[in-house]
Structure formats: C-alpha cells, structure tokens
Amino acid sequence: MLLDVKNLDISYGDNPVPTVKDVSFSLDKGEVLAIVGESGSGKTTVIRAILGVLAGSGHVSRGSIGLEQEDLLQLDNKGWLKLRGRNISMIFQDSGNMLNPVQTIGHQYIEYIRTHAHVTKQEARQMALDVLRRMNLPNPENIMDSYTFELSGGMRQRVGIAMAITFHPKLLLADEPTSALDVTTQAQIVKELMNIIHQSDAAMIVVTHNIGVAAYMSDKLMVMAQGEVKDYGPTEAVIGCPKDEYTKRLLGSVPEIGGKRYV
Amino acid sequence: MSEAEIIMSIEGVTKKFPMGEGKFLTACDNVTLHVRKGEFTAIVGESGCGKTTLMKSVMNIQPPTEGRIIYRGRDVTELSGEERRQHCRHIQMVFQDPAAAFNPKLKVKEIICEPLLNFGLVKRSEMAERAGQLLQLVELPPDFGERYPNNMSGGQRQRVAIARALALDPEIIVCDEATSALDVSVQDTIIRLLCRLQREKGVTFIFICHDLALVSMFAHRVTVMYLGSIMEKLDGDKLQEARHPYTRALLQAVFPVEKDKSHVIQCLQGEIPSPTDMPSGCPFQTRCQYCQEKCRVEKPVLRELSDNHYAACHFPL
16 A cells, blocks of 8 residues: 555644545555545645645644655655655645746646755756656657746646656646646546556645546545545546535536536 | 527628728628627637627627627617617626636625625625525536635636626527636536526527537537638538538548547648738638639638538638
C-alpha cells in the first residue's frame, strides 16, 4: 500500500469542530482516486493536508497519513522538503498562477530542479526539455524562454504537469487540473494525465467538481459534502449504485448529452 | 416543433477590434442569427469564439463594425439617447459572476428595484413589496430584500440577478455564462427556474454557454461558434445529429458519468489559432481531421442541410 489515510480530522484555528471529519482511504501504486464534491466540501483541504500545506491555521487534529509506512504527520521541515516536489508533487488548477510572471519558465524550472537534485544548470535545462517534450509541447526551447502569460491555458497546464512529473513522484496530487480549460483542451489534458499514470506506476489523487472527468480517470471515487465523506468505493460501484442520498442527487444533476430535457 | 415568430434578427454582424499596425482582431465574422419568441436560443463555443462580443452588440454596449440587429422593426445599433434607454427595458442581462454584478453596499431590494426606479415605475415606499414579489418569482423568501448580496450563497445571488433582470418585464433576457460559476446541483435548480419562467411568462432567452451538455437539456435552438464564425445551427433536441466536425468534436469531448467503455473520448489536435491572424478558408481547418484542399482556400458558408439545420462546412459528416 502506497498511501494510507486513517480517520483524518482537519481543523482551522481553535475551532473545536473539525472542518473535515473522519476521512479514511488508501491508495496502491498506479491507482487513481478521484475526490468529487461541490465548493466548500473540503476536497482540496484533504489533499493539502497530504502535502502538509494547509492554509493559515489549518492543522490535522486527529488521524494519520502514511506514505509507504512513513507517518507524514511526524515529519519535521527537513523531512517535508525531501518529500515535496520529489515523492509527492501537486498540479494546480491554473499553473500560470503557480509560476512567477516576471521570470521565464525556464528560469523557474531550472531553479526547481536544482533545489531537489545536485545537477548543473545545463543538465537541469536538458532534463526540463526532455520532460516538456514528453508532454507533447511543441518547441520546448521556446517555452523555456517564455513568460507564463505568453502561453495559452492548455500549454500552461502542460508545463505545470511537466514540472510535477520531473522527478517521477510516487504520488501526484491534482487540484482541479482541468477546471480552467475549455472542453477540447480538457479532453487533451485528461488523456495526457492518464498516459502518465499508465507509463509510470505513480498513484494519483485528482480533486474535481467535474463528475464525468472523475469517473473517466479514477479507479476509486470519493464523494464529499460539508467536510464529510458521503460515499467511497470503486468508481463503478459508487456511480452504479450510490448509497448516499446526496450522491444520488449530485449524479442526477449532472447534465448529459442525450439525457433529460426540461422543455 | 411549430415555428415561433422571430423577434430579433442579427444580420451579418462583424466586429473588428483594431490591434495597431493596421491589424485587426476579428471577434465576430458575419454572424447571422434569428431569435424566436419564447424560446431558448443557445450560443455555444470555447473561449475566444466571439459569443460574448456578439451579445455586447445585442445589448448595445458595443456597436458592431458591420451588420444590423433588428428588433421591433428597428436597428438597435443605431439607437441613441432616450430611444436607446427605452430599448433597455425590453432586453435585460444576467451575468456570469453574480458576486461582481451587484453593488455590495446596496440591499437586495434596492438592487432589484433599481431598474424600476430608473424608469419611474415604482415609488420608494413600494419598493419592499415589489421586491418581495420578484423574489418569490425566483423562489426566494420575500424577506431576502433586507439582506446584502455578500451574505448569500452563489445560487441565491444568481436568483437575485434573475429577479433584477425580470423587474422590467423584458421580452428577452440574455444570460452570459449565467451558471458557469455555480456547482452542478445549484446549476440544475437555476436551469429549472429559467425553464419555468420561459414556460409561465413566455420570456425569450439567449443563453451563452461553453457547456454543450448543459445546453442539450433545455435549448430549443443551438448555435455553435468557433473563432468568430458560426459553425453550425441546429435544434437543441437534435444535437446528436450534428454534422459539423467541430460540433462533433465538442460532443465527443464531454466525459459521461457512466463509465461506458464504448464511449471513446476523442481529442482535437492542437489549439485554437490566434484571432489576429486567421487562416484564410475555413477557420477550423488547422484542427480538423477531415481538412482538404478546398477548406484551405475557400471559407464555407452556412448551408441548409435539413429543416432548421445549417452547417458551415464543405464536407459535412
């Protein structure tokens, strides 16, 4: 088992009532877990806790997070630094916002690689170019010399994914990786993420509000609402026969081509 | 489906923005579209396809470079002064982000009654009562009038936006991505509300959206745009009979909820070309897998394929 999360409670500040309550799941190598839910359901909070980057006064108040038998909650700063960006990495909703707009992508990419590995600038640049090429980005040299605002949303997202997979992480966390994209670009990015999972044995947790994307990508599906897990299990089972009323309502309100019509 | 009366016709609307150095960005290219009374007319397309620019012309916010928009026998792009102000009574708009669409210092009742006050249709003393009626129409409790927009949820705010649009009893309501900022379950309730208003009050809706699956639930007519041009026009219940390669691609890019192994997600190659240097010929040629020599040379015009079904393609599928 790669990742084992048990009875996780997450609280903000001194609030005695946890924001996220009793979340448990496990993930094997090569598996994809999708967490779906509406805004404010706590889905992003869960993956932020796994990366140890909860916003503000957020902290884990109960439970455990184990990555390959190592308890992540016991890590000190040094331990986290070793882990983040190498063993666990994150793909954000808009990778343009993750990057500094006044530095070239190449500058930041090389800095990122050299923070985590002892290589020269030339070696780092070569590594970066190789990964960008793997992400089907045309003209990687050009991209390294560009600023974020010069790229389209789809290209920025590919750069973000490329950076996240540079060190072949064991666990990829993707926070709404396609929500800022158009439908045709979304389809491209989803397919590329699936290729990465098939080619490596990385596991992935994808947080999304698009239930169609979640169903397509995931082996396991978790439905969250108001900080609680409403449904959890193999994707086919959760979608085929949802146990919880909320899940049924959520699935019922997803628009589908050739589905119900109101007029 | 019986043919309803055409209440607005957009005829050959072209909008070009100057880019300097004699270059132009063509946001809308010769768009012709008819809006029928009491129907949902949906305009679908990806970002940068010109759908919002087209609506700005309809709303008389931005005059088009060429073309006419005929409403009640008048070209609305030529209206000015008091005539233009009166025109606003008949066409109202609901915006994408309800949080940004209101003055945060006004109470909900003031927001809803502002258009009525502008046209002198309500006295200040009657405001609370009138706002209450409008709130009930959008299924909110009447006492919401005393609240401020920032202590409401996104769905409630969008209902207030709809109530404000309804205040003047307009003939047409333009919704620009009105549900894109909402969660799916909230989106579903808003769509049901719009359908109820369309049924009960006979309001005509122009619904701008990027989500073809959502539109397939309620639109009577669907217009698909790409890079400023109309690619295909068809009836909302016949979306699956689409014959333009771009519409097909949009349909195939929707991820279904049921894990159906037979549904293959097809990807378009590449990205939308920049509207500043549009390819000559078909706008979609750079991403179309069926592209042939003719497509690179000659821009296809909208042709009628069958009843109410038009496509701008030399080789419809």
